[in-house]
Amino acid sequence: PGDGSGPVPGDGTDPPAPQRVLFPPTFSVSEIKNKQRRHFMFLRWKQQQRKEKLALKKKRRKEREALGDKAPPKAVPKTIENQRVYDETTVDPNDEEVAFDEATDEFAPYFNRQTVPKILITTSDRPRGRTVRFCEQLATVIPNSHVYYRRGLALKRIIPQCIARDFTDLIVINEDRKIPNGLVLSHLPDGPTAHFRMSSVRLRKEIKRKGKEPTEHVPEVILNNFTTRLGHTIGRMFAALFPHDPQFIGRQVATFHNQRDYIFFRFHRYIFKSEKKVGIQELGPRFTLKLRSLQKGTFDSKFGEYEWIHKRREMDTSRRKFHL
């Protein structure tokens, strides 16, 4: 019958696989009806594949050594970041147009040091304990920020009051089923509004090996991987939350790291053990954000002008395409 050549296995004890198993060319392991035998043949096939692969590797390595200096450079493995679809809005560091735009956009007063950031943190209606505690911790992390309870007030009416009291940014943490799951960040004097989906929120007590509480010093800010125009805007939005001059005595650093459209926020305390080694210790809450929409003016869901909305059908078509 159409078995591969080789000894028939006894009950339970399989004979050692022959060196080179010759299967007839039209044979496929999946055609054997008997499960035990099929399993056995599959394992044998697998072993053979592995052997061939190893032999190939060895051969290649020998060739490489034989060539010595003339060997072609090692192939770089493909990663998602390598294979990323080129985004035409990627910012070139020397781009003048972008520099000019950024000098005249809504964050210009902040970057020209005309305004000091003052932030209002609030939640949606009736926040549960977890959200409240998260808000408090966020307020300790971001200097010059105040937490106010919502109490059923309409955002559209809060905003003019905030502008009157000199706030520069508004953060609204949306809550669902007792956990925070959304963040609306609005730059106040007429600035852009970004709506994020927030996930994996960890409060301070849930972080392992955390240090003491974050102090009142102004932390440094690290913004990683914001490459496109959109990413630049969002990066500047985050930068505008923190005062300009970090106090290095505090040795605290807040990081916004963008990877594949997910923005990871971490808050660390660092210490330089030597000039080539630094140790970091995580304090403070952590969360990840994913941008859902960016609006030109302040928060207005019906009549606002949207600069960017995440449209699932159009934008999620490729696994290698990222927007931030």
Add this chain to the structure above:
Amino acid sequence: CPQVVWSMLGNRQFCSYKMTTKTQNFCRNEYNLTGLCNRSSCPLANSQYATVREEKGRCYLYMKTIERAAFPRRLWERVLLSKNYEKALEEIDENLIYWPRFIRHKCKQRFTKITQYLIRIRKLTLKRQRKLVPLRRKIERRENRREEKALIAAQLDNAIEKELLERLKQDTYGDIYNFPIHAFDKALQQQDAESESESDAEREEEDDDEDVDKREFVEAEDSELSDFEDMDKLETSSEEEQEVEEEEVEKKASHSKSKGKTPLKGPARRKRPYIEIEYEEETEPSTKTKAA
């Protein structure tokens, strides 16, 4: 006739509009005036009946009379009531003018209730509306998984450390951190490069002068250390020794940190503690020449 209907539906037989609970019977008929299952409020068991119902924010008065009992299509007569509350009450009164007191009263009560809830609806729509957006399970799962993978790919700790070291190198921290070594290193390397190229000529002269001493020294070490590594090093020992001497002088000059970091030991690392005194005596003349 209605009595027969009621005796059937009310207690004994089945009425599909009737809903019983522990304490009460309700009537689910849409034309029912009170909502309870009673002899006087059953629309099926009363040949003369009236209700108030609202449609799209407007209230209508529905009436049923005996004359039309044979024509189900024309059974219920509909009258639009005015939007004005008092006027509508008057309209109800004039339409149900000779009707039983009970029906008239209940109609007016029902109309009042309806207008009240319509007002509330209008008020609430002006306030903020909460829109419920359903989560899509597949998409949630996909995003969570992608987030995990992105987290792994991000290697946050490494990235942060690298960035901090970059900032240290670019001197953003100014003078706070006392690691003068790396600045020192650069200066030293420059100095080394210069001095080696300059003193190649010098070295040949010096070798002639100090060869005797150095050779003695070398031999002494040779006998005590029998490692091949050191043998190799000792072949090119003259240059190495000069470098070692320089390094040690620099070390003493800088009083560098004793954190166990010795990047400068390099080729001259001995396996046993070396005797410093001999080095010092030999190096003094050479350093003087180089400094000059």
